[in-house]
Each structure stands twice: as structure tokens, then as C-alpha cells.
Amino acid sequence: MNFNETLKNIKTYEAGKPIELVVREFGIKSEDIVKLASNENPYGVSPKVKEAVANKAGDMYLYPDDSMFELKAALAEKFGITSQNLIIGSGSDQVIEFAVHAKANKNNSILINSVTFAMYEIYAKQVGCQIIRTASQEHDLKEFYELYKKHNPAIIFLCTPNNPTGDALDANAVFSFLEKIDNDTLVVVDGAYMEYAAYKDDAKKIDPKTLIEQFDNVLYLGTFSKAYALGGMRVGYGIAQKHIIDALYKLRPPFNVTTLSLVAARSALEDEAFVKESIEKNFIQMRRYEKFAEKKGLSIIPSYTNFVTLVLKNGQNSTDISENLLKKGIIVRNLSSYNLNAIRITVGTKEQNDRLFEELEQLV
Amino acid sequence: MNFNETLKNIKTYEAGKPIELVVREFGIKSEDIVKLASNENPYGVSPKVKEAVANKAGDMYLYPDDSMFELKAALAEKFGITSQNLIIGSGSDQVIEFAVHAKANKNNSILINSVTFAMYEIYAKQVGCQIIRTASQEHDLKEFYELYKKHNPAIIFLCTPNNPTGDALDANAVFSFLEKIDNDTLVVVDGAYMEYAAYKDDAKKIDPKTLIEQFDNVLYLGTFSKAYALGGMRVGYGIAQKHIIDALYKLRPPFNVTTLSLVAARSALEDEAFVKESIEKNFIQMRRYEKFAEKKGLSIIPSYTNFVTLVLKNGQNSTDISENLLKKGIIVRNLSSYNLNAIRITVGTKEQNDRLFEELEQLV
Numbered sequence: 001m002n003f004n005e006t007l008k009n010i011k012t013y014e015a016g017k018p019i020e021l022v023v024r025e026f027g028i029k030s031e032d033i034v035k036l037a038s039n040e041n042p043y044g045v046s047p048k049v050k051e052a053v054a055n056k057a058g059d060m061y062l063y064p065d066d067s068m069f070e071l072k073a074a075l076a077e078k079f080g081i082t083s084q085n086l087i088i089g090s091g092s093d094q095v096i097e098f099a100v101h102a103k104a105n106k107n108n109s110i111l112i113n114s115v116t117f118a119m120y121e122i123y124a125k126q127v128g129c130q131i132i133r134t135a136s137q138e139h140d141l142k143e144f145y146e147l148y149k150k151h152n153p154a155i156i157f158l159c160t161p162n163n164p165t166g167d168a169l170d171a172n173a174v175f176s177f178l179e180k181i182d183n184d185t186l187v188v189v190d191g192a193y194m195e196y197a198a199y200k201d202d203a204k205k206i207d208p209k210t211l212i213e214q215f216d217n218v219l220y221l222g223t224f225s226k227a228y229a230l231g232g233m234r235v236g237y238g239i240a241q242k243h244i245i246d247a248l249y250k251l252r253p254p255f256n257v258t259t260l261s262l263v264a265a266r267s268a269l270e271d272e273a274f275v276k277e278s279i280e281k282n283f284i285q286m287r288r289y290e291k292f293a294e295k296k297g298l299s300i301i302p303s304y305t306n307f308v309t310l311v312l313k314n315g316q317n318s319t320d321i322s323e324n325l326l327k328k329g330i331i332v333r334n335l336s337s338y339n340l341n342a343i344r345i346t347v348g349t350k351e352q353n354d355r356l357f358e359e360l361e362q363l364v
Numbered sequence: 365m366n367f368n369e370t371l372k373n374i375k376t377y378e379a380g381k382p383i384e385l386v387v388r389e390f391g392i393k394s395e396d397i398v399k400l401a402s403n404e405n406p407y408g409v410s411p412k413v414k415e416a417v418a419n420k421a422g423d424m425y426l427y428p429d430d431s432m433f434e435l436k437a438a439l440a441e442k443f444g445i446t447s448q449n450l451i452i453g454s455g456s457d458q459v460i461e462f463a464v465h466a467k468a469n470k471n472n473s474i475l476i477n478s479v480t481f482a483m484y485e486i487y488a489k490q491v492g493c494q495i496i497r498t499a500s501q502e503h504d505l506k507e508f509y510e511l512y513k514k515h516n517p518a519i520i521f522l523c524t525p526n527n528p529t530g531d532a533l534d535a536n537a538v539f540s541f542l543e544k545i546d547n548d549t550l551v552v553v554d555g556a557y558m559e560y561a562a563y564k565d566d567a568k569k570i571d572p573k574t575l576i577e578q579f580d581n582v583l584y585l586g587t588f589s590k591a592y593a594l595g596g597m598r599v600g601y602g603i604a605q606k607h608i609i610d611a612l613y614k615l616r617p618p619f620n621v622t623t624l625s626l627v628a629a630r631s632a633l634e635d636e637a638f639v640k641e642s643i644e645k646n647f648i649q650m651r652r653y654e655k656f657a658e659k660k661g662l663s664i665i666p667s668y669t670n671f672v673t674l675v676l677k678n679g680q681n682s683t684d685i686s687e688n689l690l691k692k693g694i695i696v697r698n699l700s701s702y703n704l705n706a707i708r709i710t711v712g713t714k715e716q717n718d719r720l721f722e723e724l725e726q727l728v
Contacts, residue, residue, distance in 0.1 A: 001548055001581055003466045003611045010614040020429045038427050045424045053624070054418040060409045060628060061593040063402050065384045090454060093617055101490070102367045119617075126465070126615060184365055217365055229425040232623030247367045250374040251490060253457055253483075259596030260417070260624050264424060 092236025
């Protein structure tokens with residue numbers, strides 16, 4: 001059977017290894033596995049969120065509230081915006097999908113950083129648009145601007161803090177950049193890790209309200225998968241002026257967020273203390289990674305997130321090291337597919353990091 | 365800002381009213397609302413499923429197992445197929461999305477029944493393909509064949525039992541139809557309500573295994589939203605030969621089913637007794653609707669599902685009747701948007717149906 005031409009360019013996505021797979025492949029007990037590969041919040045789910053979900057489990061037979069009234073109201077209050085400025089997706093991934101399908105096509109292009117979140121490219125391939133990449137590994141807004149002038153892309157993606165490197169742009173720089181972009185180019189500011197950056201350095205904090213008040217061509221993305229500790233429940237959001245939200249809404253499938261996901265996300269917003277505590281612990285533990293790198297003479301990209309990217313030395317191989325860790329039940333992210341001889345490690349709990357250092361000590 | 369041309373043809377989908385909305389709009393207490401609009405299983409969630417989900421709630425911070433190993437294994441066993449013949453979606457809706465995006469485009473068409481599930485058209489508009497409809501309200505396979513010969517569609521959708529009418533095709537007729545279709549046309553057999561049809565009349569039962577063994581161009585769809593009582597959790601599946609599954613997989617976003625949805629669906633498969641009992645009760649209660657229609661001289665489309673379509677008489681207006689019911693806290697589906705002067709009512713529990721008849725008695 002023949003399928004659409006665009007499919008020929010698409011490879012099937014392979015996610016990071018889940019704990020279940022390591023259990024099956026290596027016969028390691030589930031409780032002995034340390035998963036530091038997907039930048040989840042290692043402190044687990046807030047007890048209040050667990051309770052709210054268990055209380056709502058009897059409603060699983062009912063379709064979700066497709067208007068997402070309560071979650072939108074809570075997010076609108078948090079950010080000082082209105083529900084009309086919000087679209088909620090099955091992860092912020094899905095909002096990226098809506099944006100790409102709404103704006104990009106085989107006659108135009110998107111502009112992304114050389115090393116950045118993989119989903120921009122994956123969705124772009126679905127619509128068959130051209131993908132322009134910077135040469136610089138860090139977001140170089142001067143280069144972004146030059147490429148924008150040259151290619152007039154339909155969408156520019158700024159991922160700040162950036163995944164999988166962890167560095168972040170100054171908010172001022174982003175605002176100045178946006179001043180120079182024509183309002184028919186959509187600029188997506190992906191703030192999946194923004195809660196971490198905002199805690200570490202106020203200069204990195206981008207306020208979605210100010211952003212969308214000043215620019216009619218910007219879409220800010222946030223997620224419940226990281227600091228809010230709900231990676232398994234698939235809830236993310238886009239914030240923009242109403243005309244952009246209305247366009248994206250046309251592509252939103254009904255009931256794209258589950259009944260329990262809506263409850264979980266809403267109750268997570270009611271337990272900000274849990275989030276704050278997770279973030280504080282994250283940066284205390286991150287110091288240990290910085291010291292480890294220093295001791296070993298490795299370079300570590302300054303990180304505004306809950307992960308660190310450890311750049312290996314010549315003679316060390318990220319694939320070998322990742323595989324050796326995996327055999328010990330420790331899952332990290334090998335960045336060889338990004339053409340980096342580096343591993344990305346989620347900053348875990350004290351105990352998880354103890355285990356990681358114990359093993360990594362012998363490998364680098 | 366300009367968006368892609370295809371968006372101009374798309375209206376934003378409006379889902380049936382959730383209980384929450386009726387509470388807000390009419391000030392009716394949540395416990396007084398009878399929702400018979402979305403064909404959920406009115407007997408609620410199996411206690412075993414609720415327990416499994418509550419036990420797993422602590423894992424919400426972890427991304428889902430993207431290989432969906434366990435749910436796939438359970439489904440493969442149920443149907444006597446392999447995991448390679450399966451793709452799992454956020455509802456079977458999402459598998460429809462994959463199929464349309466994989467096969468349809470602005471240079472071809474899809475062929476659907478005049479009155480059928482709305483999502484076929486919604487996804488078709490996203491890719492800008494032509495939409496061919498039969499004239500017949502019931503699936504008339506002779507007319508389907510004539511339109512197929514005339515238009516050579518990329519996809520043919522057979523919805524059996526059909527939503528929102530409730531009638532179903534004989535399995536034999538579907539198999540004979542498939543014999544005549546070229547293997548570059550994808551035929552989607554949407555069996556969202558198949559568990560109900562199979563119980564009521566063996567002749568309507570389509571076995572996915574036999575289907576995909578005989579035909580390399582067919583995609584069977586099933587869901588956990590109806591008989592399996594998990595409408596809120598968004599889990600559906602497609603069954604086909606591997607070459608079709610592989611193509612659809614290219615369009616599947618990672619983590620498209622939540623951690624708790626995977627657990628809920630898998631545990632629902634372990635409580636088939638609950639499903640069987642729900643279906644038995646459904647058809648006992650459906651007799652009451654048939655008697656009511658007879659008494660009132662209304663026609664009811666013979667239904668192989670968990671809903672009935674009550675066709676109103678001249679002088680009766682489906683919009684007025686639906687709105688009058690809504691004011692009493694009873695939510696049904698007005699079919700005026702399908703150009704039918706009819707209302708679709710989910711067959712509820714005994715108590716829900718008592719309430720419905722009490723009010724409807726005075727309106728028709």
C-alpha cells in the first residue's frame with residue numbers, strides 16, 4: 001500500500017528506555033533501577049495530587065470536560081491571563097504539533113537551534129517543511145536573526161532553557177529579538193524547564209503575560225511534565241494572543257487530555273510548595289555534579305534545568321559509558337544522536353545520585 | 365497572522381456538554397444530572413480498575429512506557445494476534461487521525477456514510493482531502509461500491525455499528541465488500557461499539573484476526589471508551605497487517621497514552637465479567653426504550669450499541685426537546701447537526717432511564 005510522500009522522510013520515534021524495559025532486558029529488579037534519562041521530577045508525585053487522582057478514579061468512565069474549564073481557570077489565574085489565551089495539549093508536545101500543522105507546510109520552513117528538543121523536527125517532517133538549523137550549539141540570537149532574514153521561516157523555535165543542553169537565554173535578549181521579527185512569523189518560546197531557570201536566575205525568567213502583551217506573534221509553552229512531576233499524565237499548555245489560540249484550537253482533537261490528567265494538573269497547581277521544594281533540592285544536588293565534573297576534568301554545560309549535560313573527553317565514548325551504566329541499572333541519555341560525545345543526566349534524589357556517582361566514578 | 369489554507373475549512377469542534385457545564389449553566393446539582401449524551405458505560409468503572417489506577421498513582425511523575433508493552437501483550441492475547449499488528453491511540457480517534465494523515469491528502473478523497481462518526485470528516489479537513497458521502501443513511505454497501513469505483517478514494521470508512529444511528533452491518537457483507545476493493549485503498553472498519561453488537565447478534569460480529577488475515581488493506585478500530593468504561597482515559601487501538609501499523613507508527617507522537625490510562629486499560633481487560641454484565645443490562649434496559657417508542661408511535665433505529673436513536677414526528681423538534689430535557693438536568697444528543705430530526709440517547713442505568721422517561725413522557 002502506498003502512503004503519503006511525507007512519510008518517507010519520517011523515522012519512527014524511539015523514546016528513552018522506560019524502567020519496565022530495563023527490567024525485561026537485563027533482568028534487573030524494578031526497585032534497583034535508577035532512571036535519570038527523561039528529566040522527570042525525581043521527588044515523585046505530590047501526595048495531594050495522588051489523593052485528588054484517587055478520589056476522581058470513579059469518573060474514568062466519563063469523557064473529560066473538553067472545555068477544561070477548571071484547569072484553564074487555574075492556569076489563567078496563575079499567569080494573570082484569560083482562558084482565551086490558553087490551549088492545553090497532551091503534553092506541550094501536542095501544542096508544538098498544532099503550531100507546526102497550523103503554520104508550516106512544504107513550501108516554507110522552520111528555524112531551530114542546531115541541538116534542541118527533537119519534537120520540532122519530528123512534527124516538521126510530518127508536514128514536509130524545510131528545517132533550518134543554526135550552526136551554533138547554544139542559542140545564538142544573532143545567528144537566528146541572520147537565518148530568519150535569509151529564509152523567512154514560518155516558525156522560529158527558541159527553547160529556553162534548552163533541552164538537551166540546559167543553557168538558557170536572558171529574557172531581555174528574547175524580548176529584543178522578538179522586536180525585530182515580522183508578525184507573520186510565529187515565534188515559539190518553549191519554557192518546559194522555565195520553573196528551574198526562574199529559580200536559579202531571575203534574568204532568565206520569561207513572563208508569559210508580558211510576552212503576549214507585547215507580541216502578537218509569540219506562543220509560549222509550558223508543561224506539567226517537569227517541575228510539576230506529571231510526565232506520565234501528558235499535560236502541557238500554550239499561551240498566546242487569542243487569534244493564535246483560535247487557530248491552534250482548530251487542530252485540537254476533542255478530549256485530548258484525560259479526566260485524571262486534568263485533575264492531576266489542577267491539583268498540582270494547588271501544591272506549589274511541593275514544586276518549590278523539588279526545585280531547591282534539585283540545585284543543591286546539581287552542585288554535586290559540578291564538583292564531580294571538576295574533579296574529573298570534564299566539562300559540564302551550565303544548567304538552568306533539572307539535568308546536566310556532561311561533555312566527555314577524547315577517548316571516552318558516550319555510547320559505551322551509557323551502556324555500561326545501563327547494565328548496572330542506571331538509565332541516562334546518550335547524546336550521540338545529537339552528534340555530541342556527551343551524556344545527559346537528570347539530577348536525581350540524593351540516593352539516586354549516590355548510585356550514579358558510584359558507578360560513573362569507575363567509567364570516566 | 366496567516367495560517368495554512370486548510371484551517372479555513374475547519375470549524376472548532378464542540379463536544380457534548382459535560383456534567384460540569386450543566387452545573388455551571390443551569391445551577392443544577394451535579395448529583396441530579398443524568399448524562400445520556402456520550403454513550404459512556406453508565407455502570408461506571410470496574411472496582412478492580414479503580415484499584416489498579418489508585419495503586420499506580422505514585423508513578424504519575426514518570427513518563428509512560430512508550431512501547432506500551434503490557435497493554436499490547438494483553439490485547440494481542442485477547443485477539444490472537446501479535447503486538448506488531450497493534451497501534452494504540454489516545455482514543456481510537458487518534459488512530460483515525462494517523463490513518464487520515466498517512467493516506468489522505470488534498471489530491472485524493474475519503475468515502476464515508478452520509479450520517480456517521482464526526483471525526484472522519486474533522487481529520488479529513490485537516491489534510492484538505494475531498495469527502496465523498498453516500499446518499500443512504502444506513503451503510504449501503506452497494507452504494508459504497510459505486511462511489512468507490514467512481515472516485516477511487518484513499519480511505520473508505522465503515523462504522524459498524526454506526527454512530528450516531530446504531531445500526532450494524534453483517535460481517536459477511538463486510539468481508540464480501542472487501543473482496544472487491546483494490547489493495548491500495550485503505551478500508552477502516554470502526555468497531556467502537558462492536559462488543560455490544562457481538563453480544564446481540566453473532567452475525568454482526570467482526571473478528572479482527574480473520575479480517576487482517578484475509579485483507580492487507582484493512583484497519584480495524586476498537587476502543588476502551590464504551591463497553592470497557594474508560595471514556596475519560598482516552599485509549600483506543602488499531603489492528604492491521606504490519607505494513608499498515610508501521611506507517612501509522614510514523615505519525616504517532618511519543619507518549620500518546622498516559623501512564624494511568626495504560627494501567628486502566630490493561631486492568632479493564634482483566635475484568636471481562638464487568639463488561640459482560642454491563643452489556644447484558646444495556647440490552648435489558650434498551651427494551652424499555654423500544655416499548656416507549658412503540659407506545660408513543662415514534663420510530664427507533666434498531667440498535668446494536670449502548671444508545672438508541674429516537675426519530676421524532678413532524679411537529680416535534682429535536683432541538684426544543686433536547687433543550688427542555690437539559691433544563692431538567694438530562695443531557696441527550698440532539699442530531700439536528702446531522703440533518704436528522706432525532707435525538708440520540710445513551711441507554712442508562714434503570715434509575716437514569718426512569719428519570720429520562722418521566723421527563724420525555726411529557727415532551728413527545
